[in-house]
Amino acid sequence: xxxxxxxxxxxxxxxxxxxxxxxxxxxxxxxxxxxxxxxxxxxxxxxxxxxxxxxxxxxxxxxxxxxxxxxxxxxxxxxxxxxxxxxxxxxxxxxxxxxxxxxxxxxxxxxxxxxxxxxxxxxxxxxxxxxxxxxxxxxxxxxxxxxxxxxxxxxxxxxxxxxxxxxxxxxxxxxxxxxxxxxxxxxxxxxxxxxxxxxxxxxxxxxxxxxxxxxxxxxxxxxxxxxxxxxxxxxxxxxxxxxxxxxxxxxxxxxxxxxxxxxxxxxxxxxxxxxxxxxxxxxxxxxxxxxxxxxxxxxxxxxxxxxxxxxxxxxxxxxxxxxxxxxxxxxxxxxxxxxxxxxxxxxxxxxxxxxxxxxxxxxxxxxxxxxxxxxxxxxxxxxxxxxxxxxxxxxxxxxxxxxxxxxxxxxxxxxxxxxxxxxxxxxxxxxxxxxxxxxxxxxxxxxxxxxxxxxxxxxxxxxxxxxxxxxxxxxxxxxxxxxxxxx
Amino acid sequence: xxxxxxxxxxxxxxxxxxxxxxxxxxxxxxxxxxxxxxxxxxxxxxxxxxxxxxxxxxxxxxxxxxxxxxxxxxxxxxxxxxxxxxxxxxxxxxxxxxxxxxxxxxxxxxxxxxxxxxxxxxxxxxxxxxxxxxxxxxxxxxxxxxxxxxxxxxxxxxxxxxxxxxxxxxxxxxxxxxxxxxxxxxxxxxxxxxxxxxxxxxxxxxxxxxxxxxxxxxxxxxxxxxxxxxxxxxxxxxxxxxxxxxxxxxxxxxxxxxxxxxxxxxxxxxxxxxxxxxxxxxxxxxxxxxxxxxxxxxxxxxxxxxxxxxxxxxxxxxxxxxxxxxxxxxxxxxxxxxxxxxxxxxxxxxxxxxxxxxxxxxxxxxxxxxxxxxxxxxxxxxxxxxxxxxxxxxxxxxxxxxxxxxxxxxxxxxxxxxxxxxxxxxxxxxxxxxxxxxxxxxxxxxxxxxxxxxxxxxxxxxxxxxxxxxxxxxxxxxxxx
Numbered sequence: 005x006x007x008x009x010x011x012x013x014x015x016x017x018x019x020x021x022x023x024x025x026x027x028x029x030x031x032x033x034x035x036x037x038x039x040x041x042x043x044x045x046x047x048x049x050x051x052x053x054x055x056x057x058x059x060x061x062x063x064x065x066x067x068x069x070x071x072x073x074x075x076x077x078x079x080x081x082x083x084x085x086x087x088x089x090x091x092x093x094x095x096x097x098x099x100x101x102x103x104x105x106x107x108x109x110x111x112x113x114x115x116x117x118x119x120x121x122x123x124x125x126x127x128x129x130x131x132x133x134x135x136x137x138x139x140x141x142x143x144x145x146x147x148x149x150x151x152x153x154x155x156x157x158x159x160x161x162x163x164x165x166x167x168x169x170x171x172x173x174x175x176x177x178x179x180x181x182x183x184x185x186x187x188x189x190x191x192x193x194x195x196x197x198x199x200x201x202x203x204x205x206x207x208x209x210x211x212x213x214x215x216x217x218x219x220x221x222x223x224x225x226x227x228x229x230x231x232x233x234x235x236x237x238x239x240x241x242x243x244x245x246x247x248x249x250x251x252x253x254x255x256x257x258x259x260x261x262x263x264x265x266x267x268x269x270x271x272x273x274x275x276x277x278x279x280x281x282x283x284x285x286x287x288x289x290x291x292x293x294x295x296x297x298x299x300x301x302x303x304x305x306x307x308x309x310x311x312x313x314x315x316x317x318x319x320x321x322x323x324x325x326x327x328x329x330x331x332x333x334x335x336x337x338x339x340x341x342x343x344x345x346x347x348x349x350x351x352x353x354x355x356x357x358x359x360x361x362x363x364x365x366x367x368x369x370x371x372x373x374x375x376x377x378x379x380x381x382x383x384x385x386x387x388x389x390x391x392x393x394x395x396x397x398x399x400x401x402x403x404x405x406x407x408x409x410x411x412x413x414x415x416x417x418x419x420x421x422x423x424x425x426x427x428x429x430x431x432x433x434x435x436x437x438x439x440x441x442x443x444x445x446x447x448x449x450x451x452x453x454x455x456x457x458x459x460x461x462x463x464x465x466x467x468x469x470x471x472x473x474x475x476x477x478x479x480x481x482x483x484x485x486x487x488x489x490x491x
Numbered sequence: 492x493x494x495x496x497x498x499x500x501x502x503x504x505x506x507x508x509x510x511x512x513x514x515x516x517x518x519x520x521x522x523x524x525x526x527x528x529x530x531x532x533x534x535x536x537x538x539x540x541x542x543x544x545x546x547x548x549x550x551x552x553x554x555x556x557x558x559x560x561x562x563x564x565x566x567x568x569x570x571x572x573x574x575x576x577x578x579x580x581x582x583x584x585x586x587x588x589x590x591x592x593x594x595x596x597x598x599x600x601x602x603x604x605x606x607x608x609x610x611x612x613x614x615x616x617x618x619x620x621x622x623x624x625x626x627x628x629x630x631x632x633x634x635x636x637x638x639x640x641x642x643x644x645x646x647x648x649x650x651x652x653x654x655x656x657x658x659x660x661x662x663x664x665x666x667x668x669x670x671x672x673x674x675x676x677x678x679x680x681x682x683x684x685x686x687x688x689x690x691x692x693x694x695x696x697x698x699x700x701x702x703x704x705x706x707x708x709x710x711x712x713x714x715x716x717x718x719x720x721x722x723x724x725x726x727x728x729x730x731x732x733x734x735x736x737x738x739x740x741x742x743x744x745x746x747x748x749x750x751x752x753x754x755x756x757x758x759x760x761x762x763x764x765x766x767x768x769x770x771x772x773x774x775x776x777x778x779x780x781x782x783x784x785x786x787x788x789x790x791x792x793x794x795x796x797x798x799x800x801x802x803x804x805x806x807x808x809x810x811x812x813x814x815x816x817x818x819x820x821x822x823x824x825x826x827x828x829x830x831x832x833x834x835x836x837x838x839x840x841x842x843x844x845x846x847x848x849x850x851x852x853x854x855x856x857x858x859x860x861x862x863x864x865x866x867x868x869x870x871x872x873x874x875x876x877x878x879x880x881x882x883x884x885x886x887x888x889x890x891x892x893x894x895x896x897x898x899x900x901x902x903x904x905x906x907x908x909x910x911x912x913x914x915x916x917x918x919x920x921x922x923x924x925x926x927x928x929x930x931x932x933x934x935x936x937x938x939x940x941x942x943x944x945x946x947x948x949x950x951x952x953x954x955x956x957x958x959x960x961x962x963x964x965x966x967x968x969x970x971x972x
Contacts, residue, residue, distance in 0.1 A: 084537045097536065104530060106537055203537040210765035238539050239767050317765055320569050323580020324534040328632065344573055367571070367760035376762060 005030065006166045006490045007482070010075060010223040013169060017064055017074045024064065024074030028057040028118050031076050035121065035167045038488070042143045044152075044162040046081045047089045048121040056118040063116055071226045073116030078168035080159050081122035082129055083214070084203040085109045088119070092205050093137040094127045096325045096332045096351035106203020107235045108172060108214050115230045120168050124158030127353045128322065129179055129207040131155050132425040133415065136355045141412055144186060145485035146451050150409040153183030153425075156217070160187040163217045165488040170218040170227055174204060176211045177310050178404075178429025181441035184217055185404035185454020188443045190471065190481055191217045192224045195461050196436035197242035200235030206321040208314035209240075211433045220481050221442060221471030225250035228464060244462070252469035258292030260470065263397030267303040268428055273406045276447030281403045284444035284455045287477055288401070288470070298393040298400065302385045303431055307423055309386065310430040312366050312379035318356075319363025325351065358419065387435035394460045399470055403428055404441040404454030432458050442471045443480035452480070494727075495693045496720045497700075498656045498686055499610075499648035502663060503641045504673040505617070505681040506549045512616050512640035513540030513583060520679045524622070524633035532638045534578035539766050542567075546640035549672035550590045550614055551772065551780050553642060556670050556787055557609055559594025561777060565613075567767045570759045575632050576619035584643075586761045589613035590770065596646075596666070597789055599807055600658035607659050608647040615641050636680075642672070648687065648697065653716040657709050660684055669788055669813040683707050688719045690727065698723070699733040703740050703747050715740040719747050791816055799828070799835035808843040814857035815842065821864035822871070831875050838871055845885070849892055862891045870898045882955050883907050910957045913965075916949075919957070920965045923948045934970055942966060 005013070005022060016022045032050055039045055053076070060074035084090045084102035086109075091097045105113065112119075126136040134142040134157025142157045144150040145165035152161040156173030160183035163171050173180040175193035184191030192215045199214040206212060216227035228249040235241045264285070269278070285295060327333035327347030334346035352360070366375035393400060405425055415422045432439040437458055444455035455474075459467040475481050484490075511518055514531035531538045554561040568586035591612035598605050617639040622631035644663065650656045664682055667673035675682050684706040689698035703719055706712045718740075723733050737756075738747040763769075786794075788810050795806040795816075810816045819842045826834045846867070850857060870887050873879045879887065879902055890901045902908060910916055923945060924931055930948075933941035942963075949962045 084535075090536070092536070100536070102537075103535070201537075202539055205536040206766075208765075237541060239541055240765075316762060320571050320581050320760070320762070323571060323573065324536070324578060326573060326575075326580060328575045329533055329578060330535070340575065364760065367762055369758045369760075372760075372762070 006034070006169070007484070008169070009220055010071065010169060010218065010226050013075050014069075014071055014073070018069055024057040024060040024076075024118055025054060027074065028053050028076050028120065031120055031168055034165075035162075038165055038167055041148050042145060042161050042165055042167070043140050044124055044142050044158040044165065044167060045078070045121045046091055046093060046124050046137075046139050046158070049088065052087065053118055053120055060116045060118055068116070070115055072112065072230055075117050075170070076120040076168060077112055077117045078120045078123050078159055078162045078171040079109065079112075080125055080156050080171070080173050082125060082174055082205050083109050083172060084205065085119060085122070088122060090122065090205070091138070092128050093125045093139055094352065094356070095138045097205075098138060098332065100331050102203075104203065107200035107237065108231055109203060111230050111233065112172075117230070123156070123162055123171060126155035126157070126179075127356050128205070128318070129155040129174055129176055129212075130318070130355050130359055132178070132182055132422055133410075133412075134158060134161075134183070135412060135416055136353055138353065143412070144409045144451075145488050146188060146409065147449060150411050150451065151186065153186035153405075153409060155179040155183075156191075157183045159217050160184055160189060160191065163187070163189050163219065164485055166484065166490065170216060170223055172214060172216055172231070174207075174212055174214050175433065176208050176213075176314060177433050178426045180215045180217065181404050181429050181439060181454065181456055182425060184441040185443070185452065185456075186409040188452030188480065188483060188485070189217055189219050190221050190224055190440065190442045191215065192228060192440040192464070192468070193432065193438065194228060194232060194464055195242075195438045196433075197240050198232045198438075198462070198464070200233070200238040200241045202235050202237040202241075206317075208317040209321060210317060211310075211314055213433070220475050221440070221468045222250065222253055222475075224440070224471070225253060225465075225468045228468075247465065249465050249468055252465040253472040255469050255473075256292060257288065257470060257473050260293040260399070261397040262288060262293045262295045263298040263393050263400040264295055265300045265303065265393065265400055265402055266297050267300050268402030272424075272427065273403055274408070274447065276408065277403050277406060277453050280445030280447060280453035281401075281455055284474065285401065287474060291473055291477060293470075296397050298396050300386075300389045300393060300431065302382065302389050305382045306386050306431045306434055307427055309379040309382040309434060310426065311362070311423055312375050313383065313434070315359040315363030316367050316376050317363070319360045319367065322352075322356070322360055327351070355419070383434045386431055390431070390435045390437055390458070398459075399463065399467060400458040402456050402458075404456040405429070408447040408449065408451035408453060428456055437461060438464050438467060440467055440471060442474060443483070444474075444478070445480055493693065494690045494720075494724050496652060496716070497648045497689045497691060497697060498650040498653075498716060500646045500650070500656060500659060501685045501687070502644045502660065503617075503683045504644060504667045506546050506640040506642055506672055507674050508543055508545040508549070508640055510543060510545075511638035512543050512546045512614065514638050516638065518639050520676075522635055524631065525635060528619075528634035528637060532578065532634055534580075540583060540764070542767060542770065543640060546614055547590070547770065547772070548780060549640075550612065550642055551777060552670045552672050552784065553612055553644070553667070554591040554594065555777075555781055555784055556666060557591075557594030557596060557612075559591040559609060559612065561772060562588060562590055562592060563772055564588065565590040565770045565772075567614075567764045567770065568761045569764045570761055572757050572759060574618070575630065576621045576634070576637065578619065578634060578637055582616060582618060583764055583767070584615035585613035588769075590772070596659060596662055598655065598658040598662045600652070600655045605649075605655065607649045610645040610647050612642055612644045615643055617641050648689075648700075653713045653720075656686060656716055657713045660709055660712055665788060665812060670785065677707050680707060684712055686712060686716055686719075688716055688723070689733070690720055690723045699735050701733065701735065701747075702737045704737060704750065705740050711740060711742050714742075714745055715747060718745060722747065785813065788813075788816075795839075799839065800832070801836060801839050805836075805839050805843060808847075809839050812857065815847070818842065818846070818857040818860065818864045822868040825865065825868050826872055826875065834871060834875060838868070841867065841871070841888075845888065861894070862888070866891055866898055873898060873902065877909060877958065878902065879907055880909050880955060880958060883909070907956060910953050913961075916953075916957060916961060916965060919949055919952050920962070920969060923952060924966075924969060931970065942970075
């Protein structure tokens with residue numbers, strides 16, 4: 005059962021082969037067993053989950069049949085969920101119980117999905133390894149000495165280890181795709197504006213986008229069907245007709261033009277990653293796709309631009325965590341300024357403070373033009389590069405990350421090295437484009453390699469089509485980490 | 492050599508929307524602390540702003556009223572600073588691209604018209620309130636006001652005296668109420684001014700300015716500017732230098748004191764708010780709002796002067812508020828101004844005099860008047876058709892204020908109808924002449940004033956109900972006969 009796809013789970017629930025309560029119990033038991041090794045969850049609330057499962061079973065008993073009804077899902081601890089601790093993996097919010105549901109949580113709730121728990125992450129989604137968590141690092145199920153990637157590392161580790169059939173994440177510069185790649189599962193970041201940010205605790209508002217993890221692309225289509233949709237409470241939410249992201253899954257790839265950005269295949273990518281990505285390209289060719297080399301000439305500027313824009317927005321977004329109204333407040337302080345200073349010094353971790361400082365600096369009088377405005381200009385150039393590339397091809401592919409998962413602790417002292425993990429992933433965020441990562445093989449140490457697919461705006465169905473056809477021809481996404489397969 | 496005072500004002504007008512500028516919480520004044528603050532207003536994690544169209548519409552009305560340029564695209568920016576009553580740690584405002592650029596306001600000061608140019612007007616949200624009393628050594632925070640929509644209206648430094656600054660503030664205050672974008676309640680903080688004040692020798696370049704905050708009445712505005720100008724002149728005359736700073740007016744001590752110097756000024760780190768798209772205003776929307784705009788005060792004043800032959804002063808007073816101007820025009824509705832061309836002037840005088848003091852005494856707006864404009868008009872009509880005298884009209888209005896009902900009923904019940912029966916009046920005149928031989932003699936000896944005494948006696952005998960013109964004619968006839 006734990007190897008089943010979401011569609012198979014829905015069938016089993018409908019056929020009464022299993023109840024939502026049984027399914028939820030099974031996953032909760034697996035979480036219990038593996039939480040110590042993986043630290044994938046921040047919060048598990050058995051009774052709350054089972055209550056939801058019972059409600060789903062009642063809906064099933066009434067004959068209701070919707071794709072996610074009764075299916076357990078893990079949510080990144082960045083989404084506010086009414087009555088649940090919602091910590092963003094920060095000491096600052098370690099005591100914060102959300103009084104309302106994020107749009108994403110509402111959507112999954114309406115679909116009848118059962119919340120299994122809230123997953124570990126880099127504090128306020130700032131990081132590429134889930135090491136920057138107030139609750140300790142999450143671990144990669146393929147090798148617990150290694151990171152699962154980040155910032156949505158808990159969600160990726162949970163799905164890879166079969167602690168949840170699917171999970172939500174958020175992606176600001178690669179925070180879904182990179183951990184999906186590191187953990188050998190599939191993950192999608194939709195077009196900016198497709199999934200409401202209401203109730204998603206903001207890191208960098210113009211880049212943040214909710215998305216999903218599952219083992220296979222067909223599952224992602226179902227998850228996206230539930231998540232996407234206009235929400236008037238988010239002014240950047242896009243008002244578009246509802247679409248079925250699974251509609252193109254079965255379409256053959258014959259005639260599809262795949263773009264290979266030459267900048268993504270240059271130096272900097274490890275040989276094992278390159279081998280797996282080229283192997284994937286060969287598979288896509290046998291499926292009828294043709295490949296064309298394209299250029300993204302400004303892609304070298306994407307990491308620098310990202311690390312100006314994202315910290316700038318973060319420095320302002322995180323100003324609300326001041327100890328006045330909710331969350332952490334320093335136990336002892338003198339005057340108001342001292343309360344702010346101590347609360348924020350004690351409540352935020354090192355990486356968060358680093359980005360707040362960088363962001364404050366780049367927005368400061370006299371530096372704004374040179375950094376923030378310049379980065380915005382670069383951002384436009386990067387978006388134009390993608391538009392030009394899509395004039396020559398339907399979708400782009402390349403590596404998700406330049407390396408496989410690295411050991412816990414290996415990069416914590418070198419933030420610039422850490423930032424380079426995002427070298428292939430930040431471009432689509434800056435341009436607002438949809439992108440996904442699917443497993444495409446294994447590299448050094450038997451660690452998974454991710455294949456990134458980037459598409460034009462609103463091309464999610466087409467991207468999922470490519471991913472699904474690839475997964476029909478390969479079984480990388482079905483491989484379970486040793487020790488986590490079904491018994 | 493004399494000094495010239497240079498003043499520019501920044502005015503915060505609270506827009507009269509029912510809900511806040513970026514959330515659905517209510518804006519009503521006076522609710523228990525923190526009962527009108529939703530998740531967005533208290534900046535819960537994950538909440539997002541959604542712009543209130545009503546606030547934008549009011550800004551558009553303002554732009555149309557002052558002839559400002561409406562930016563078809565404007566941008567909301569974050570103004571970042573820490574303060575406990577600023578829940579997000581930033582205020583959403585407009586910085587580089589405000590919704591309104593330019594425009595002008597014509598003011599009347601010292602008997603002369605003057606045009607004050609506007610720099611800009613932009614939309615922003617208000618902060619909450621810190622309560623420093625009664626919290627046992629801590630401060631309380633009330634976030635009811637957080638997120639209330641404001642239009643910040645910035646003038647050019649075009650005013651040259653406290654009097655002009657007050658005239659500008661009053662004109663602006665009347666305008667925002669006239670076009671129904673702000674209730675203008677200064678006690679509740681719905682209309683607040685900050686003044687930028689500098690002094691210079693006439694013809695010299697602008698001096699260094701100080702900004703004075705916290706001016707929530709016209710009187711404070713006037714006194715703060717006068718005080719501040721005096722302070723600056725004293726420093727300069729003693730050979731000193733003005734430091735650019737922000738000062739706070741203390742009405743109790745009638746003085747300004749330094750709040751922060753230029754060096755201490757915040758770096759607000761403005762940047763476009765990524766949670767809000769640029770604000771686009773369509774031509775269609777503007778046209779639709781324009782079609783619903785009322786006649787503006789200046790146009791109405793001009794019309795009153797030309798159509799009703801009101802003096803500029805009276806026309807300005809009648810158009811001090813839209814309520815008052817409406818009241819005046821409604822009171823004229825049933826009067827044939829062709830036959831009685833002087834009637835509008837008489838009613839205008841009644842409106843700006845007697846009626847205005849009645850409203851002020853009762854603390855009412857003209858729209859809340861217990862006496863209707865139709866009733867006021869009816870009293871005037873009774874004067875015009877000779878039913879009652881002008882003097883009696885005043886008594887009838889007084890009775891109406893006291894709740895005695897319709898003018899016709901009052902006249903009938905109290906027997907106030909003018910005596911115009913010549914026979915009855917002649918008898919009274921004869922009696923008065925007989926009883927006042929000395930006045931008769933004086934008049935005949937050439938003392939014109941003696942006639943007035945005789946008229947007074949007749950009026951007294953008729954309890955004011957005689958037609959004064961008729962009495963005059965009768966007396967003259969008898970005396971010359």
